Amino acid sequence: MDLSTRAAELGLEREFYDAWGERRVLSEAALTALIEAIPAPTPHPLLKAPLVIRDGDASADALGEPAAFPLRWTLHCGDAEICGGLAEHRPVPVPTVLAPDVYRLDVTDRAGLADSRAVIVAPRRAFAGRFHRTWVLTLQLYSLRSERNWGIGDFSDLADVVRLAARAGAGGVGLNPLHALFDDHPTDCSPYSPNSRSFLNPIYVDAARAPGLPEGFAAGHADRLDALRAEALVDYGAVADLKWQALRAAFAAFPRNAAAADRAEFDGFRAERGELLAHFACFEWLRRRHGGPWWEWPQEWRRPDTARLAELRQGRDGEEIAYFEFIQWLADRQLRECSEVAAALRMPVGLYLDVAVGVKADGFDAWHAQDAISRQASVGAPPDLLNTAGQNWGLAGFSATGLDRALYRPFRDMMAASMRYAGAIRLDHVLWLQRFYLIPSGFAASEGSYVRMPLEALLAVTALESARHQCIVIGEDLGTVPEGFRDRLADHGIWSYQVMIFERQYDGAFKPPEHYPANALVTFGTHDLPTFAGWMSGHDLAVKHGLSIDPGESEGDRNLARDRLGAAVHKPAADIELEDVLAFLDRTPSRLLAVAVEDLLQLRDQVNVPGTIDEHPNWRRKLPADSAALAAVLDPEQLRRVLASRAFGSPS
The missing domain is CATH 3.20.20.80 (Glycosidases)
Incomplete structure (x- = not known):
């Protein structure tokens, strides 16, 4: 079997278009390395991988390739057999009226070929929260x-x-x-x-x-x-x-x-x-x-x-x-x-926790679920406007075939581990639900390519766990986003993650408040981006130049961006304050707004500078304020004035 055929069977894309619209083709050496890193699919599959039944679906056909009828089939939930029988023709009569869960369907055809797949029964949409804004x-x-x-x-x-x-x-x-x-x-x-x-x-x-x-x-x-x-x-x-x-x-x-x-x-x-x-x-x-x-x-x-x-x-x-x-x-x-404590204070979200995109290959998750996690290639991101060399995060990601064989249990465990405490979680780099950018070991970040993931199955499992734990799911959908991807997320009730710094029109103007979707978290920046004070002063550009990192924009670009921000908030660039930006974000219809404590404290240094480890004090800098000083910047009257439509009121 030639490399292209093997790649196609694994869902591996040999070429793609980058952030500049340029075609990138994977080298034969990198392609071979990735093929060896990805678990092979099941030979001669009888069943689709997997079968997804969303609430309201009238029927479902589990069969993939033609099979030698009759087929003997059984449906299991955990160790228990739910139902089964003999199918004389397609479709296999899998019941659609099942409690939301992940089941296992086993089939054996007349020729003795056997196959097993996950059957995911999920709500139509994820949990939507019980608050307006x-x-x-x-x-x-x-x-x-x-x-x-x-x-x-x-x-x-x-x-x-x-x-x-x-x-x-x-x-x-x-x-x-x-x-x-x-x-x-x-x-x-x-x-x-x-x-x-x-x-x-x-x-x-x-x-x-x-x-x-x-x-x-x-x-x-x-x-x-x-x-x-x-x-x-x-x-x-x-x-x-x-x-x-x-x-x-x-x-x-x-x-x-x-x-x-x-x-x-x-x-x-x-x-x-x-x-x-x-x-x-x-x-x-x-x-x-x-x-x-x-x-x-x-x-x-x-x-x-x-x-x-x-x-x-x-x-x-x-x-x-x-x-x-x-x-x-x-x-x-x-x-x-x-x-x-948050529940007692009637906070409508409570804790909002972040879920990393992958794990270290030598850690517990990769050992415990090693058939579902590919450790011989790293996940990352291709070169883009912000990181022109691409990014290798040094992390192992899930494998499509391995997840299905494990009935998506490692993915469910991962989400449940955060949802047990949280009213909302953020899935870092949620684009991986559709495709991972994989970099073979020993190759540069720019020499990777995409491997397709079972998007519908992962979205269904996400909705299932979200409803089970009554937890909102926000997908960090930044970067090179495939066409239609955000619509698929929204259809399953997964919220978008809207970062104001990136929400710009072709001419650099900031998009107006009405552009933002309702089911979204909106914020000025992120831990990987400049703080408000850092962005306004250009401090982040100086830091990156000092670290010999291409910041992706010039001082002239930043000056123009500040002018564009001034136009958005109706103030001269030199007079813009954080409360102007917060007031702008408050006018969006988005239901959830994130305000960074670093911005309230007017800090210039960002939490993390991507592409650095020891060169910069990432993940180590303390706030210059204790809880008493934080109480001062979290002034209820000022924040209620700026965020007039979002403050939920004093807890009773």
Whole structure:
């Protein structure tokens, strides 16, 4: 079979048009490398992959290629057989009146060929929210200062900010991804490079509130804590060193010092999260035991085996493994408390959480779902106006064939892990639901291409989980967007992500408020873009030039853009203030507005400069204000005046 035929079978596009409209063709070497990286599809498929039944669909045909009738078929939900029978002709009579869920359809034809596929029964649309219009305060959790934290913002700080935001009229608080990273490598701190999207980063635990923590632990490290709090940047190594000491001490004392209710709650958490949590804890122990990436571990541990891992947990290392379950329980408990604070204050959104586009290849998710995650190619983005060299994010993404074989369970686990706390989530780079830009190992970011994904299936599963958790889903639909993609998202109730900096007409003019869709989150910028003060001053251009990065625009371009902004807000460019931009965004019909705390504090430095790691203090800069100072900038009267149509009122 030639390369082009193999690529077509895998959904791999050998050529595409970039942001400048230029045709890019994948080299034969890069094409070969990508073909080898993508799992092969099922040979001789009898069934479509997968079958999607949305609420209101009258009928569905599961069959793909012609089959030798009669066909014996069964439909399963989990381990239970729902129905089945013998089909003498097409279509296979799969019932359309089924509870929303993901089922497995098995068929065997007269010639003995067998096939199995997912059947997704989903609501017509995702959860739409129970509010007309509101706004959320967005921030980076690590950046929060307080007199009591341990040198990094934590979940107790978050609860305080939720209260402040509610008093200011906000409907929620938006955060950087809270995914589990590699806690034994704390300086690798990008929240978009997770070990697992199914678990939390325990560095955000308020260790002083850990049940079982020996009395006087914090007092014994008072000088060290004061020094960590005073730092302008988060010292992840020193913070982690102290927190892990405290949490291990708390765990050691937990059986004898903790209240019975705490012990019962921990047991309940372990039972609720079940096998996934048990496997994660074992992975964390194995990672420390064997080092290196999991594909170089002893053969018996290269794939998760439930029976073997259960033996491991019950053996002499069981207590050490249980420690990783313990710190996940603490993180879950404290983040849930933040969500409960928001609910008690009647915030219509509560927490708004971010979900990364991929995972590190040597992390838990890629090990646990290795048939559904392609680790031998990295996801990224082709060259565009903002990043002219393209982007390689160093992350592994889902595989279309692997997801279907796994009945979309890894994707569902990923979303449910954030939705359990949130009233809204943002899917980073949501374009991957239709196609991933993949870069083969050893090639430049500009030498990748797209692989198609099962869009309808992924949208149906997204709507299913959204309705199940009553959680809005916002798709970060920036970049090179395929024609019709946003319409497909909207048809399934997935909200758009509208960034004002990018919403410009062909002549550079800012699009008017009525251009923005209703079911959308609208914001001035993002963590990867300049702050308002940075953009207005051109500080971001100077920073990028200093880092030898092409900023994608000249100072003249920026001056023109500022003039265009002035025209949009009806002010001379030199007189534009943040409240003018917020008032403009408030006039859009979009139901959700995000206001960045960095903009309220008039900070010039952006959170992250794409294309840098150690060259710039990404994900490390603290806010220059503690909660008292934040209360001052979150002035309810000023914000209600600017956001007159969005403030939901004082919580009762």
